[in-house]
Amino acid sequence: MKLFSGVLGSSALQNYPLDYCIPLYHTVSDGPLPHLKNLYRYKSVKAFEKDLDFLGRQFRFVDWEEFTRYSDTVKRPEKKIALLTFDDGFTEFLDVVVPILERKxxxxxxxxxPAFVDQKDLMFRCKASLLAEELLATDPDLGKLKEIPGFQLSGRDQLIRYVLASGYKKRAELDAIADILGLYFSDYIKTHKPYLNLEDLHQLKARGFGIAAHSWDHPYYSELTPNEQIDSTVKSLEYMKLHGFLSDGFAFPFTDFGVKNEFFDRLFSDNKMTCSFGTAGLKKDSFSRNFQRIPMEHADAASxxxxxxxxxxxxxAFNKNIIIRK
Ligand SMILES: [Zn+2]
Incomplete structure (x- = not known):
């Protein structure tokens, strides 16, 4: 493994190949969040601050205006830049994250x-996480699930796996399972208020933070037809425009895997879009206005x-560090 020893052994990231770094987080919390617990890890306040301190030594954090200005030019910045991004509009962004960011x-x-702003609904993956929690905690009578036509699962563990693997197009089934088991997502939303309200978004904008579109209700784009991909994207961009938030940027929900050139051609055709964002880590994209972000919640920033x-x-080494679209 001689090839990598220099990279792994260096404390700074001298070999970092791009001029920019776009870290991606969802939330930061010291407490349990049942709607996320079975989906991914999120950081404690202490771990998040440690990440920021590390990133701040390697990169210069910039705002949206500066990032988009940079992406418009071929001039290399003196110090590599970082644009800090969060997805999904969770309430801890205002309560936990922003006070840290303002201090730093x-x-x-x-x-x-937009579908979840003002606690209007819960993203289907979050519902799956809650269902898994409920199934683990209460071991309910699964016989009642026979009411759902064609539904056949032998036991609790199988049901948990099924629920956690359910796609966007099966989201109504998650609602049906929850109803039958007596778990009411609306009660959870009312009690826990997982999302930022429109009023919060306006407050964040006034405090200098960016709010932008992430699709209407967080589908897997690979499950959608090209027209459905465009509809969900445009509807979310129009919401941002209507409320005076940023409407020239877009972050794909989950991943942009399999999204074709045709989508980008249509989305960027009116010259109003500045850039879009995927989640593929350190990679370039053959569509140069689509920037890949680095998911940061698996480990500490340095690792x-x-x-x-x-x-x-x-x-x-295999010419695979650029995503080629068809
Ligand atoms: Zn998301």
Whole structure:
């Protein structure tokens, strides 16, 4: 493993290949969040601050205006830049994250689904997480699920796996399962208020933070037809425009995997879009206005970036560090 020892052993990221870094987080919390617990890890306040301190030594944090200005030019910045991004508009962004960022003078943008603003609904993956929690905690009578036509599952563990693997197009079934088991998502939303309200979004904008679109209700784009992809995207962009938030940027929900050139051609055709964002880690994209972000919630920032650098070297050796779209 001589090839990678230099990368892994370095404390700074001298070999970082791009001029920019776009870290991606969802939320930061010291407490349990049942609607996220079975989906991914999120950081404690202490771990998040440690990440920011590490990233701040390697990069210069910039705001949306500066990032988009940079992406418009070929001039290399003197110090590599970082745009801090959050997805899904969770309430801890205002209560936990922003006070830290204001203390440190760091900008961030949050990509939000209008369908969930004001606690109107809960994203289907969050519902799956809650269902899994309920099934583990209460071991309910699953015989009642026979009421759902064609539904056949043998036991609790199988049902948990099924629920956690359910796609966007099966989201109505998650609601049906929850109803039959007596779990009411609306009660959870009312009690826990997982999302930012429209009033919160306006407050965040007034405090200098970015709010932008993340699709209407967080589908897997790979499950959608090209027209459905455009509809969900445009509807969320129109919401941002209507309320005076940023409407020239878009972050794909989950991933942009399989999204074709035709989508980008249509989305960027009127020259109003500045850039879009995927979640593929340290990679370039053949559509140059689509920037790949680095998911940061698996490990501490230093380990994550070092691991991404190793992957980059491996992918580069096979010419796989650029996403080619058809
Ligand atoms: Zn998301």
């Amino acid at each position: 003078g760091i900008y961030a943008i949050n990509f939000v689904n 994550t970036l070092k691991r991404e650098l190793v992957y980059w070297q491996v992918k580069k």
